Amino acid sequence: MKVLQRFTVAAAASLLAILSASQQASAQIKIGAxxxxxxPASFLGDPEKKTLEIYVEEINAKGGVNGQKLQLVVYDDxxxxxxxxxxxxxxxxxxxxxxxxxxxxxxxxxxxxxxFEDAQIPFISLAGAIQIVEPVRKWVFKTPHxxxxxxxxxxxxxxxxxxxxxxxxxxxDAFGKSMRDQCVAVAPKAGITIAIEESYGPRxxxxxxxxxxxxxxxxxxAVVNPGFGQGPAIVTRNYRQLGITLPLYQSHGVxxxxxxxxxxxxxxxxxxPAAALLIANILPANDPQKSVVxxxxxxxxxxxxxxxxxxxxxxxxxxxxxxxxxxxxKSADKSKVRDEIEKTKGYIxxxxxxxxxxxxxxxxxxxxxxxxxxxxxxxxxxxxx
Amino acid sequence: MAExxxxxxxxxxxxxIYALVALGFTLIYKASDIINFAQGEFVxxxxxxxxxxxxxxxxxxxxxxxxxxxTTAIGVALHRFxxxxxxxxxxxxxxxxxxxxxxxxxxxxxxxxxxxFHSLPPLLGADPIHFGGAAILPQSLVVLASATVIVTLLxxxxxxxxLGKAVLATAANRLAARLIGIDTRxxxxxxxxxxxxxxxxxxxxxxxxxxxxxxxxxxxxLKGFAAAMLGGIGxxxxxxxxxxLIGMIEAFAAGYLSSNYKDAVAFLIILVVLIFIPQGLFGRxxxxxx
Amino acid sequence: xxxxxxxxxxxxxAITAIVVVLPYFFPSAYYYRIGAxxxxxxxxxxxxxxLMGFAGQVSLGxxxxxGIGAYSVAIGPGYFGAPSWLCLFVGAMLxxxxxxLVGRPILRLKGHYLAVATLGFGLLVAIVLTNEAGFTxxxxxxxxxxxxxxxxxxxxxxxxxxxxxxxxxxxxxxxxNLMQSPTGRALQAIHDSEIAALVLGVDVARKKLTIFxxxxxxxxxxxxxxxxxxxxxxxxxxxxxxxxxxxxxxxxGGMGSIVGSLVGAVVLVVLPQALTxxxxxxxxxxxxxxxxFMIFLRRGIVPSLATKFAGWRK
Numbered sequence: 001m002k003v004l005q006r007f008t009v010a011a012a013a014s015l016l017a018i019l020s021a022s023q024q025a026s027a028q029i030k031i032g033a034x035x036x037x038x039x040p041a042s043f044l045g046d047p048e049k050k051t052l053e054i055y056v057e058e059i060n061a062k063g064g065v066n067g068q069k070l071q072l073v074v075y076d077d078x079x080x081x082x083x084x085x086x087x088x089x090x091x092x093x094x095x096x097x098x099x100x101x102x103x104x105x106x107x108x109x110x111x112x113x114x115x116f117e118d119a120q121i122p123f124i125s126l127a128g129a130i131q132i133v134e135p136v137r138k139w140v141f142k143t144p145h146x147x148x149x150x151x152x153x154x155x156x157x158x159x160x161x162x163x164x165x166x167x168x169x170x171x172x173d174a175f176g177k178s179m180r181d182q183c184v185a186v187a188p189k190a191g192i193t194i195a196i197e198e199s200y201g202p203r204x205x206x207x208x209x210x211x212x213x214x215x216x217x218x219x220x221x222a223v224v225n226p227g228f229g230q231g232p233a234i235v236t237r238n239y240r241q242l243g244i245t246l247p248l249y250q251s252h253g254v255x256x257x258x259x260x261x262x263x264x265x266x267x268x269x270x271x272x273p274a275a276a277l278l279i280a281n282i283l284p285a286n287d288p289q290k291s292v293v294x295x296x297x298x299x300x301x302x303x304x305x306x307x308x309x310x311x312x313x314x315x316x317x318x319x320x321x322x323x324x325x326x327x328x329x330k331s332a333d334k335s336k337v338r339d340e341i342e343k344t345k346g347y348i349x350x351x352x353x354x355x356x357x358x359x360x361x362x363x364x365x366x367x368x369x370x371x372x373x374x375x376x377x378x379x380x381x382x383x384x385x
Numbered sequence: 386m387a388e389x390x391x392x393x394x395x396x397x398x399x400x401x402i403y404a405l406v407a408l409g410f411t412l413i414y415k416a417s418d419i420i421n422f423a424q425g426e427f428v429x430x431x432x433x434x435x436x437x438x439x440x441x442x443x444x445x446x447x448x449x450x451x452x453x454x455x456t457t458a459i460g461v462a463l464h465r466f467x468x469x470x471x472x473x474x475x476x477x478x479x480x481x482x483x484x485x486x487x488x489x490x491x492x493x494x495x496x497x498x499x500x501x502f503h504s505l506p507p508l509l510g511a512d513p514i515h516f517g518g519a520a521i522l523p524q525s526l527v528v529l530a531s532a533t534v535i536v537t538l539l540x541x542x543x544x545x546x547x548l549g550k551a552v553l554a555t556a557a558n559r560l561a562a563r564l565i566g567i568d569t570r571x572x573x574x575x576x577x578x579x580x581x582x583x584x585x586x587x588x589x590x591x592x593x594x595x596x597x598x599x600x601x602x603x604x605x606x607l608k609g610f611a612a613a614m615l616g617g618i619g620x621x622x623x624x625x626x627x628x629x630l631i632g633m634i635e636a637f638a639a640g641y642l643s644s645n646y647k648d649a650v651a652f653l654i655i656l657v658v659l660i661f662i663p664q665g666l667f668g669r670x671x672x673x674x675x
Numbered sequence: 676x677x678x679x680x681x682x683x684x685x686x687x688x689a690i691t692a693i694v695v696v697l698p699y700f701f702p703s704a705y706y707y708r709i710g711a712x713x714x715x716x717x718x719x720x721x722x723x724x725x726l727m728g729f730a731g732q733v734s735l736g737x738x739x740x741x742g743i744g745a746y747s748v749a750i751g752p753g754y755f756g757a758p759s760w761l762c763l764f765v766g767a768m769l770x771x772x773x774x775x776l777v778g779r780p781i782l783r784l785k786g787h788y789l790a791v792a793t794l795g796f797g798l799l800v801a802i803v804l805t806n807e808a809g810f811t812x813x814x815x816x817x818x819x820x821x822x823x824x825x826x827x828x829x830x831x832x833x834x835x836x837x838x839x840x841x842x843x844x845x846x847x848x849x850x851x852n853l854m855q856s857p858t859g860r861a862l863q864a865i866h867d868s869e870i871a872a873l874v875l876g877v878d879v880a881r882k883k884l885t886i887f888x889x890x891x892x893x894x895x896x897x898x899x900x901x902x903x904x905x906x907x908x909x910x911x912x913x914x915x916x917x918x919x920x921x922x923x924x925x926x927x928g929g930m931g932s933i934v935g936s937l938v939g940a941v942v943l944v945v946l947p948q949a950l951t952x953x954x955x956x957x958x959x960x961x962x963x964x965x966x967x968f969m970i971f972l973r974r975g976i977v978p979s980l981a982t983k984f985a986g987w988r989k
Binding site: 420467470471473474475476477478479481482484485486487488489490491492493495496603607610611614615618645646648649652653655656659660663664665 | 727733780781783784785786787788790791792794795796798799802803806915916919922923926927930955956957958959960961962963964965966968969970973974975
Binding site: 204210233 | 399640
């Protein structure tokens with residue numbers, strides 16, 4: 001038993017040694033990020049992580065911010081809110097960050113908010129749901145459009161095509177469920193009736209039973225599919241397999257060229273709301289976002305060899321809003337930076353033009369979204385959106 | 386009627402996928418009593434290796450062959466470097482090693498490959514076959530046919546070859562098998578090789594339907610394990626029947642009851658079946674000697 | 676007789692001493708958080724170890740009970756205005772009742788069949804938590820009100836370190852007592868040979884059910900703590916991977932060793948934190964380390980090392 005005791009003490013001592021070895025002092029501006037780089041939400045976290053790394057390197061190559069270099073500390077929460085919370089504590093207590101970008105999912109963001117509120121550190125989330133910025137929290141901001149805006153944009157397009165009765169098929173993952181709730185909530189106001197609702201699991205490989213029920217539902221004029229990951233690609237394939245001819249709407253959750261590759265010819269004619277980033281090349285030259293989105297997508301493609309997704313763009317916007325706020329504040333003081341983030345006006349990013357205020361910690365409006373249609377295996381802008 | 390047929394077609398598609406994964410569990414269990422939780426990673430490796438080979442310009446048949454050979458080698462390596470050195474450890478410890486291996490393979494795959502979803506072209510085209518108002522993809526039939534072929538081959542192998550008899554003997558009593566001169570270590574290694582190959586084949590065949598990514602293995606292993614247990618672990622026929630049954634239940638639950646709870650319905654039925662048939666549908670009850 | 680009691684209490688005293696002394700070396704609240712997480716998981720693992728190590732029954736669905744405990748302290752105060760501490764007890768009772776009802780039919784299953792049945796149970800809990808968004812907030816989860824006891828609210832990581840530490844030591848003592856009781860001896864007989872135990876007149880089914888119920892209550896309390904500590908809870912807490920993690924803690928630390936439960940929790944909570952310095956390679960390394968541990972310390976860290984040390988001494 002003495003042996004055991006000795007062993008436990010030794011284990012505890014080596015534990016402390018391991019933990020403190022990961023600490024290192026530095027006079028740089030430390031920015032933290034907790035992203036779901038692996039796990040079910042790696043669809044979001046992977047491009048976000050790559051984007052932050054690319055741009056922190058670039059900013060440092062140009063001399064940093066206010067003469068100081070940025071240091072990025074990234075942790076991977078693997079999609080677990082519990083891990084995110086632990087890493088948030090670590091960023092605050094151990095790494096002593098001055099600002100935070102990230103939180104790929106709504107669940108991990110909500111789990112981390114109390115940590116950064118207590119520590120009074122500005123926190124720019126990259127997650128979608130509206131409850132992150134509503135009610136407004138002093139230290140919390142976000143860059144992506146909300147699910148609610150995506151629903152409103154889709155519904156507006158439906159109305160313009162005189163389609164008012166829809167079927168909803170959504171993923172039971174966090175993204176799909178959250179957007180589904182928002183769509184159901186705003187439907188009555190938008191004059192849309194949801195005739196039938198179906199769902200699928202995040203890793204399902206066949207959705208024909210659900211789509212068969214939708215096909216058999218009399219009155220449905222269009223189908224909306226909130227979801228992300230591989231689910232929407234399979235829904236789209238099954239949709240064509242069953243020969244359903246109603247207009248199909250996907251969400252901003254599949255806004256990446258990869259969706260077209262995965263869904264193949266079945267993706268023809270699918271519409272979805274998306275930021276200007278996806279259509280960088282076909283955007284008119286006089287569009288204010290043109291140069292930002294073209295530069296970002298070229299840089300990302302060149303560095304990673306992969307096509308851009310809007311999620312990486314959210315990370316770009318978060319980092320740039322933060323950097324500009326630091327430049328305006330002429331310091332990395334947490335509370336001054338926070339005040340300047342809130343004063344962000346006319347920031348042109350990949351997601352749209354951001355105008356924040358004390359009552360709006362996201363600063364995007366519906367004009368940030370365009371409705372795209374997939375034509376000949378590529379995105380096309382639906383005129384008038 | 387058309388919708389019933391469509392649900393059946395969906396059930397067959399999904400069920401055939403589960404069946405192929407479940408088959409991989411069977412042989413290793415038969416030879417060594419180990420539930421190999423890295424089986425899902427074999428499936429992932431088959432699919433992902435083929436995808437990346439074809440991206441690099443290798444023609445599909447060659448890419449698929451390389452993927453199967455590579456996965457088989459990894460299966461053998463898993464046995465030689467992780468299972469064999471722990472010989473004599475309890476079943477739970479060995480299962481924990483396979484769980485460690487699955488984390489390791491997944492963690493390595495995300496570096497060697499990437500973290501995105503990928504697809505492969507279907508073998509017999511993408512145009513659905515219509516019958517009675519239902520539509521089924523030719524690839525689903527390919528998966529179904531492959532499961533049938535693999536079961537038949539496994540049965541022929543076990544029943545008709547000396548090596549197969551050696552596997553049976555090893556399964557029945559390792560010590561006795563060794564006493565009559567069977568190299569049980571080889572037999573177990575062989576079972577890992579074949580299971581890995583079956584997993585890789587499954588991965589290549591289901592990717593055109595279900596897509597693949599570095600972490601596709603976890604859920605497939607979970608469903609495959611459930612299917613193998615429902616059918617009675619160790620029985621190849623049981624694995625296929627179990628897989629198809631779970632696929633059917635999910636499809637019918639999604640179609641007639643609630644798509645939110647289709648997985649719940651599947652597991653409820655598994656629970657009920659096991660309560661009444663504790664050794665699974667085709668399993669043999671083991672007699673505990675005192 | 677006196678000596679035997681001393682021997683038994685020695686590990687408890689040693690661990691109490693470590694839990695009390697360790698915080699003097701904690702440089703920040705982050706270490707308190709890691710410490711608290713270790714102790715919370717260790718509590719659940721002690722319960723699971725009673726089931727796996729002593730009764731020889733595998734559960735791949737124990738995170739389900741973690742989930743019941745967690746959502747009890749989230750939903751109870753949130754929707755019914757009940758105090759958190761009461762919800763914690765109600766949650767533990769609920770877990771006990773559920774375990775009793777579920778355990779009755781499924782504990783008759785053997786080995787891997789029991790594993791798949793418990794796996795199914797855990798998934799059912801996770802599916803309900805994900806789908807009943809009206810109560811649970813769905814996949815994004817829900818916030819959990821702070822624990823308030825006699826006007827004092829448990830907020831910081833240090834507070835939870837002490838709460839979890841005290842509870843873990845209590846759970847440790849309870850488990851030790853249980854093992855020394857007639858039930859404990861009967862359980863070990865079941866572990867060694869179920870049929871032999873049956874022949875000797877042990878009511879095998881009943882004993883297994885008792886221990887399953889108790890282990891569920893351990894997990895439930897741990898789940899409640901986790902939720903109260905984090906202040907936000909998602910259905911992941913009840914997920915399949917969580918269940919596997921708990922089993923891994925039991926097996927790594929050592930089946931049948933209560934000290935091992937703590938060691939298993941230490942390894943699997945601290946290791947991912949330490950491995951972050953390896954960035955992309957952290958997952959691969961985690962898997963590799965689990966494999967190496969199991970290959971070289973196949974009975975688990977504590978029992979294997981204890982044997983080795985004992986061997987060297989002679």
